[in-house]
Amino acid sequence: MSDVPSEALGASGDAGSGDVSMLVAYRHDVHKLRGRSHGHGAEQFRGVRVNESVPLGADGDAALLSRPRGRPRDTLPARESWRRVPLLAGAEAVLADDGDDDVGDVGDAGAGGAAIAELVVSDDSVALHEAWLGASVPALVSESVYFPTTSVKYHTLLVAALLDNYRAGNAFEDLWLAVTSHEPGEVATVVPHRTVLVTPWFAVHVTAEPGDWPAARLGDVPARSFADVWTRLPDVPFDVDEQRRWRVLDAQLRRIRAWSTALQYIESFTAALDSGGSGTPVAGWSV
């Protein structure tokens, strides 16, 4: 952490300095949304500082939840695109560049620019957290060109959750994956910065204080451990006893190891169910 700027280290309990560091989390990967490597990222976006290092190692730890250690290698040769490759696309998962790559190269003034602005410009970090939870544009972008099924949306939300827990004095080994459920149409339980996924039926949180929510420890070090942690939950937030579609989702989540890939899969799966009404996931099934 020697390269972390000292002014960015938010002291826990101090709302002012604490809030500054949370803004850094939501602004740290703007270069990816714009299809650029970190070295070519701008320092400013619409008047706010972006692409800064996230303090307390939260970015590096979140990366290890979804990507391997060491020098990355191409897993899809000749692709070189920031556009995320969806896993939920039926038998013909098109793991290839599908031509339209404007998501990864939006201009400052375009519609993409406006969508990015909603995610980074505000000085209210709680509002930015809410914006990221509901955002669609970063769900189209991978967190690394080398790992095209990862999602920069859920990478960013994991960075924020880790940072908020760390600045409160917790270590990684203190953290839990926790789940809450709610009736469709009701408001989901959202903990500022620590809720990493909201669906029409349930929410997923990374927190040191799970209370009485069903929760499983993340383990002592960050790793691509989603399947392991999910499988150890004392309860899942949907009714696998009654509906096969939830068993299908549960079965898939026991297979997916990268955290941002898994959270994105839940979003895509539940969105397909939601758009198909309460019955079947027809509409939108093939993302």
Add this chain to the structure above:
Amino acid sequence: MTRVQQLLFGVASPYFGHPYFVTGHALYAAIARRVDAVTRRSIAVSHGVFVPCAYGSPVDGAVSVRPGSKLGDSLPAVEAYADLFLYRDAAHRWVSASRPRDATNTHPLQQYRDRVAFADAALFSRPADTEGAARRVSWAVHCYVHADDDVSDAVLPISEDVLDGLRVGGGRNYGFGELSLLDSQVIALEDLDYSRLHAADEHRVELVTPYVTASEFPGADSQSVPWWWDVAGRAATGGLRRRATRLVKGEDVYDVETIDHGQTVPYAGSDPVATARNGVTRVGTHSRYGFGELRVRPAGTDRVPERGEGRAGGDA
């Protein structure tokens, strides 16, 4: 001598059945109608775990696989106890990272009217301007059969002709759920290397398949949690996840209460190797049909191999 016959089937057509695995009961029913009465009465069939066909390297104590092997289309040799479980965990941590691993190991889904099936293969197309055809990931199902001790030598191995072309799951009379036999081998549990378990002072028990606590099935006993599961030692991570499922026998459907698979508990017994062997032939109600399969691990090991790398240091 306890022998098991490992079987690997290719998924030859889309599958409509239980999403977590092909149940041992479904596999038993498919096999039972093709074999003689003695075999039918004496065999027990494990749940079938779905396996992608991919390159990979051994993890988690497995010793018999060469790094970088093509897996999922054959049964590797089994030398150590851990080798038995190479294909038994749906997370399939052996799948190589040189391809998008989570894409390889996620079931390709297909929609048929209002139901979702697992496709028999995923096609990964390549960018239009590059050489080479689409890459195809086919899927397999791994299970194993054992028989009552007194007839085991007579019954096993079950003939490969009998096993090829089984059909399981919904819609099997309409071409769904066809399994083609890829490989078969017989293993004697007593011949395996259990040295990692002997060497460890503490152990954990992993539920590879659900453990039955109550069943509506006639004559089935209710079971409490085995005394040798240290559930209190697990309290810090919450209670045991339970799940209701069903056992279908002909026209009848029986509700079954289980402790769900995938969870681990500290081992409180005194003979981990005996427990390990019994866990392969399974414990508790409906063990003949795949329930109650257990794996014993040395307590210090982690089923997520990367956590070990992280503890050892290394650059992020």
